[in-house]
Amino acid sequence: MTDFDVRPITEDERRSTFDLLRRALHSRRATDDLWARAGESWPAAHKFGAFDGGSPIGIVSAYDTEIAVPGGRTLPVAAVEGVGVRADRTRRGVLSAMMAVQLADFAARGLPLAVLHASEPTIYGRFGYGSAALGKTLRVSRPAARLHERVATGGDVRLLTPEEAVEEIPGLYRRIGLHRPGMIGRPARWWPISHDRHVGPDDGHLVAVHSGPDGDDGFVVYDTITRRSFDAPDHGAVLDVHDLHAAGPAARAALWRYLLSVDLVSEVHARHRPVDEPLALMLTDHRHAATASVEDDLWLRPVDVAAALAARTYRAAGPVVLAVTDRVLPANAGHYEVGPDGARRTDAAADLALDVDTLGMLYLGHWAATTLAEAGRIDVRDPVALARADELFTTTAAPWCGTHF
Numbered sequence: 001m002t003d004f005d006v007r008p009i010t011e012d013e014r015r016s017t018f019d020l021l022r023r024a025l026h027s028r029r030a031t032d033d034l035w036a037r038a039g040e041s042w043p044a045a046h047k048f049g050a051f052d053g054g055s056p057i058g059i060v061s062a063y064d065t066e067i068a069v070p071g072g073r074t075l076p077v078a079a080v081e082g083v084g085v086r087a088d089r090t091r092r093g094v095l096s097a098m099m100a101v102q103l104a105d106f107a108a109r110g111l112p113l114a115v116l117h118a119s120e121p122t123i124y125g126r127f128g129y130g131s132a133a134l135g136k137t138l139r140v141s142r143p144a145a146r147l148h149e150r151v152a153t154g155g156d157v158r159l160l161t162p163e164e165a166v167e168e169i170p171g172l173y174r175r176i177g178l179h180r181p182g183m184i185g186r187p188a189r190w191w192p193i194s195h196d197r198h199v200g201p202d203d204g205h206l207v208a209v210h211s212g213p214d215g216d217d218g219f220v221v222y223d224t225i226t227r228r229s230f231d232a233p234d235h236g237a238v239l240d241v242h243d244l245h246a247a248g249p250a251a252r253a254a255l256w257r258y259l260l261s262v263d264l265v266s267e268v269h270a271r272h273r274p275v276d277e278p279l280a281l282m283l284t285d286h287r288h289a290a291t292a293s294v295e296d297d298l299w300l301r302p303v304d305v306a307a308a309l310a311a312r313t314y315r316a317a318g319p320v321v322l323a324v325t326d327r328v329l330p331a332n333a334g335h336y337e338v339g340p341d342g343a344r345r346t347d348a349a350a351d352l353a354l355d356v357d358t359l360g361m362l363y364l365g366h367w368a369a370t371t372l373a374e375a376g377r378i379d380v381r382d383p384v385a386l387a388r389a390d391e392l393f394t395t396t397a398a399p400w401c402g403t404h405f
């Protein structure tokens with residue numbers, strides 16, 4: 001027996017569900033001042049709450065945007081954010097009930113994919129999300145690190161005022177474009193909370209923009225955290241890279257050259273960078289840039305498997321037939337033939353069998369089918385098909401989201 005209902009939230013329930021989420025994530029309830037700034041970014045649309053009587057006990061939220069898939073197309077996607085259950089009501093199926101309603105809503109609205117960043121990796125696989133793109137944390141020893149002479153840089157780097165950063169960076173992000181599988185669009189409601197707040201006086205992050213031959217083509221948002229003290233007066237600051245996007249390798253290298261030139265900094269930290277970002281190889285001594293960790297970045301859920309598979313491209317290899325199972329959206333269950341000329345449903349016998357969360361892991365090209373089979377996530381009916389699946393799904397650029405939501 002359930003003692004709660006799941007339904008769309010009303011306008012009047014925006015603030016109480018926002019507070020519920022904040023408490024679930026161990027933040028204080030929003031002050032009136034914070035709500036005045038953040039409230040617009042928490043609309044009622046696309047939010048489902050679990051209610052016990054009139055009181056919210058759980059919330060799931062999403063916004064519609066677009067995502068780049070292998071081959072360069074962009075697809076509509078639901079970006080799931082703001083998931084929380086009141087601490088006294090966890091592990092009684094509240095999230096499961098909300099996720100079922102939310103996924104049914106995505107399917108009814110024809111969204112082929114849903115994505116999220118997971119607070120804990122054990123939560124979302126059961127709902128069909130798979131870890132599809134990773135990010136690495138770089139730690140660079142700043143005084144010693146030098147770009148080697150063959151790294152093409154050039155152009156100019158200039159610092160923006162906070163007002164310029166609020167005005168100019170959204171358009172620049174759009175112009176740079178979704179050039180890697182996994183990158184997502186940032187709608188108007190994303191910017192006040194995730195950018196403007198950081199560059200404003202409270203957080204004081206700095207913003208530098210690179211201009212190349214065709215105008216502005218890259219930016220970095222960063223903060224410096226001083227470590228100097230009476231006891232350790234020589235400790236330089238840590239420069240923390242918060243958001244870095246560039247249209248191409250030259251703009252990216254020029255932004256890194258700039259970051260490595262900032263005085264009184266002993267280390268540069270950059271979290272959630274693409275796993276194939278070649279910073280270490282750009283240095284005269286690659287040991288000055290260490291990969292401190294590799295974490296899961298984007299989790300992806302095929303909501304309409306046929307549409308999702310048909311939208312991306314595949315490398316040249318013989319076709320494979322996948323048998324897909326999906327407990328939450330059973331309409332996806334079935335056999336799909338995937339080959340260099342596309343993907344479609346089929347009645348043919350399956351070469352490989354997998355759950356929809358594992359398909360989410362394959363989809364953007366990070367994981368090889370062979371690796372997933374070795375991890376027990378793919379049931380191999382025809383061993384020869386594994387190598388074909390490896391080739392079909394792989395991508396040149398590692399998938400990467402690069403947007404926190």
Ligand SMILES: CC(=O)SCCNC(=O)CCNC(=O)[C@H](O)C(C)(C)COP(=O)(O)OP(=O)(O)OC[C@H]1O[C@@H](n2cnc3c(N)ncnc32)[C@H](O)[C@@H]1OP(=O)(O)O
Pocket residue numbers: 024025080081082083084085086089090091092093094095096097116117118119120122123126
């Ligand atoms: C996209 C994002 O926003 S990420 C942020 C997610 N939110 C948080 O981490 C905030 C703090 N945590 C919470 O609010 C809650 O614990 C939630 C939302 C993670 C889970 O809500 P619950 O209502 O407890 O989940 P529910 O009871 O439906 O659990 C379903 C299953 O997942 C498991 N599960 C849920 N959360 C966790 C977890 N954190 N760790 C391990 N297992 C979990 C449950 O044990 C259960 O397993 P079962 O089906 O085998 O019994």
